[in-house]
Amino acid sequence: MAFLRTLIATATAAVVLFSPGFPIAPEAAARESVATVLPNFAELAKQVKPGVVNIRTVKTLKEGGPVFRHFFGNPFGERDPFRDFFGEGGPGREFRQQSLGSGFILDTEGYIVTNNHVIEGADQIKVRLSDEREFDARIVGRDSKTDLALIKIDGAKDLRPLRLGDSDKLEVGSWVLAVGSPFGLEQTVTAGIVSAKGRFIGAGPYDDFIQTDASINPGNSGGPLLNLQGEVVGINTAIIAQGQGIGFAIPVNLAQSIIAQLKERGSVVRGWMGVGIQDMTPELAQYYGLKDTRGGVLVTQVFPGDPADKAGMKAKDVILSVDGKPVHNSRELSSTVAGMEVGREVPVKVLRDGKELTLRVKLAERKDAEQPVRSQAPQESDDLGVRAADLNPETARRFGIETEERGVLIVQVRAGGKADQAGMRQGDIVKEVNRVPVTTVQELRAEYQKVKSGETVLFLVKRPGAGFQVLKVAR
Numbered sequence: 001m002a003f004l005r006t007l008i009a010t011a012t013a014a015v016v017l018f019s020p021g022f023p024i025a026p027e028a029a030a031r032e033s034v035a036t037v038l039p040n041f042a043e044l045a046k047q048v049k050p051g052v053v054n055i056r057t058v059k060t061l062k063e064g065g066p067v068f069r070h071f072f073g074n075p076f077g078e079r080d081p082f083r084d085f086f087g088e089g090g091p092g093r094e095f096r097q098q099s100l101g102s103g104f105i106l107d108t109e110g111y112i113v114t115n116n117h118v119i120e121g122a123d124q125i126k127v128r129l130s131d132e133r134e135f136d137a138r139i140v141g142r143d144s145k146t147d148l149a150l151i152k153i154d155g156a157k158d159l160r161p162l163r164l165g166d167s168d169k170l171e172v173g174s175w176v177l178a179v180g181s182p183f184g185l186e187q188t189v190t191a192g193i194v195s196a197k198g199r200f201i202g203a204g205p206y207d208d209f210i211q212t213d214a215s216i217n218p219g220n221s222g223g224p225l226l227n228l229q230g231e232v233v234g235i236n237t238a239i240i241a242q243g244q245g246i247g248f249a250i251p252v253n254l255a256q257s258i259i260a261q262l263k264e265r266g267s268v269v270r271g272w273m274g275v276g277i278q279d280m281t282p283e284l285a286q287y288y289g290l291k292d293t294r295g296g297v298l299v300t301q302v303f304p305g306d307p308a309d310k311a312g313m314k315a316k317d318v319i320l321s322v323d324g325k326p327v328h329n330s331r332e333l334s335s336t337v338a339g340m341e342v343g344r345e346v347p348v349k350v351l352r353d354g355k356e357l358t359l360r361v362k363l364a365e366r367k368d369a370e371q372p373v374r375s376q377a378p379q380e381s382d383d384l385g386v387r388a389a390d391l392n393p394e395t396a397r398r399f400g401i402e403t404e405e406r407g408v409l410i411v412q413v414r415a416g417g418k419a420d421q422a423g424m425r426q427g428d429i430v431k432e433v434n435r436v437p438v439t440t441v442q443e444l445r446a447e448y449q450k451v452k453s454g455e456t457v458l459f460l461v462k463r464p465g466a467g468f469q470v471l472k473v474a475r
Contacts, residue, residue, distance in 0.1 A: 039175055039228050045189045047230045050130045051162035052179040052223060054186045055101040055114055055137075055151075057122035102180035102223030103127070103151070104232060105161040106259070110135075110153040113259060114222030115237055116142045119149050127153050130187055141262030145204050145270075147237055148255055149222075150262040162224055165231030167210065167251035170194050178214040178236055178247070180223030190215035192245075201248060203238055206335050209248035210234045216247030225249040257339060270338035272366035273348075274306020275299050275313065277330045278467030287435075287458065287470045288318055289354050296320050296351065297333045300467045304404075311348070311361040316431075316468075318351040338366065384448060384473065385417020386410050386424060388441045407431045407462065408444045422471045425463065432460035451475045 101118030105111075112127060119125055125137040135153035142149035170176075174194045182188050192214030199209040212225060216236050225234035234249030261268045277297050280290065290296055296318045302309050319327060323346045327333040340346060345362045388408050396405060407429040413420050430438060433447035434457060451457045452475065459471040 041177065041189070041191055044177060044226070044228065044230055045179070048162060048177070048179060048224070048226055049187055049189070050160035051105045052130065052187065053103045053105065053112060054128040054181045055103050055112075055118055055222065056126040056128070057099050057101070057119055058124040059097045059099070059121050060123050100181055100184045100219045101221045102219065102236070104179075104222075104224040104235075105159050106150075107161050108159050110156050110159065111140065111263065112137065112151050112153065113235060113255070114149050114151060115235065116144050116147045116149040118222045119151060120144070125151060127151070128186065129156070129159075141266035141268075143258055143262065143268045145268070146206055146250060146254065146258055147204065148235065148250065148258050148262070150259055162226070163229075163231045164252050164256065165227050165229065165233045167233045167253045170197065170210065170227070170233055170251075172196060175228055176212055176214055176233065177226045177228075178212070178216055178220060178223060178249075179226070180216075180220035180236060182215070182217035182219040184219055188220075195246070197251075199248060200331060201238060201240075203248075205331075206254070206338065207331065208251060208254055208335060209238070210251055212247050212249060213245040214247065215245070216249075220247070254335075254339075269342055270366040271340040271342055271344070271363040272306070273308045273313075273337055273361055273363065274303040275308045276301030276303075276467075277319070277333060279329045280318070281470070283470040283472075284468060287460065288351060290318065290351065295326055295328050297327050297330050298468055299350075300462065307361045307364050308348075308359075311359040313348070313350065313359055313361070314352065316352075319348060320351055320356070321349045322346060323348075337363065383417075384419050385414035386419045387412040388430070388444060390440045391429065401429070401464070405429060405462075406439050408438055408441055410461075418473050419471075422459070422473045423469070424459070424461065424471055424473075428461040428463050428469075430459055430461050431468070432458075434458050435460075448475075 099118070101114055103112045103114035103118070106113050119139060120142065125139070126134055127137045128134045133156065135156055137151040137153045140150040140152050172194050176192060176194055178190045180188060192212050194210060195213050196211040199211045200207040201209060210225065210233070214225070216239055218239070220236045223236045224232040225236055227233050232252050234251055235255055236247060236249045238248040240246050258268055276299070278300050280296050280298055284298060285296070299313060299315055299317045299319060302313050302315055319333060321327060322333065322336050323340070325336060327336065340363055342363055342365045345360050348359045348361050350357050350359060389411050391401065391405055391407055391409050396402065401409070410424060410426055410428040410430065413424055413426055430444055432438065433444055434451065436447050438444045438447060448457060455475050457473045457475055459473060461469050461471060463469055
């Protein structure tokens, strides 16, 4: 009987605890709080799905020749009966390859945004709407650097375009929705959060991806990533083959200017300063006396006759800001300049010899082909442990160095020597010794010998493919 009274009392307490007008236990309150913030994905999906399209393309590939065999191999081993019959060139047959992707409707005129890799090289593009209507599409413009493309369908009525949002306002942890056709499964909706922003995955020179755990798979490419207001905040673009729950989307703020240019002229025009650049390392920041070791971009080369050269910029300048906007790495600088209007004159703040200068650079149009050099026997440089040579046209050609380059070329590094221990490599070009420019082996030796035994010597070297490095050698 006592047990029954206890059970009734416990049940009554539970009823009182969760009844309206009574306090709620902290654990229950937390659960209720979580429940109230979960979005209504069903309503959101209904709202946005009419603006998402399925894209099917057909490409023609031709068999035959060494390229085809290199990629597809020979299933018959060393002896190929088809090669015996047709000869070395192969039958040269054509194959039609079909692929799937996604996109979203930009406006009622029939413009549709997708990825460049979805439609690149396509002989035929079919767009299927959510109501199962199907249209032929034509390419308006595409940009391989950002993997964006704009296509258009004609004669479609009652189109439901999606609204563009503001990807800069996205926060890590924000809910997002992805809609597309993974593996050809049209109008698939997946939900997740923003896992990270500003991701660089090596997909192109202007990588700045939104990372999300909303499920993205082959076929989602070109589809929208949406916020809880149903606005497009990204264009789903890439996945990591070995990863699960990791997808990447182009921020819509980056895409908008690209899409506008594609719509207007069918191609993208980007700003160009005409410099070779590299990120600052802590050693370089210390070498140049930077207060903020996380900021600035080092100029490794200034192209003659280009905007930066005309404005008076020099190699080894450190770019601190462009148009008043601080730059923290070379990728950010490239993206900032590329997004600026060609012909515009912008203020560029640089650090030179410890002093800040502001140069006015009139931007030119970037061309994809634009990219960024004395004979004498190499000489051993004392106890440093290297063989070095003056740079001249002959040595420059032998080592694939630009003929205008100046400095001392490291031809050989003795294993275990001081230079080797400091990280110096064959092919390095010594530009300065203890901040004094050197152009000959004699100058390098003279500056090195000025340093007393036991002290540190700073070498500023330029390494092909890696830019400037600061090496510390104990004398």
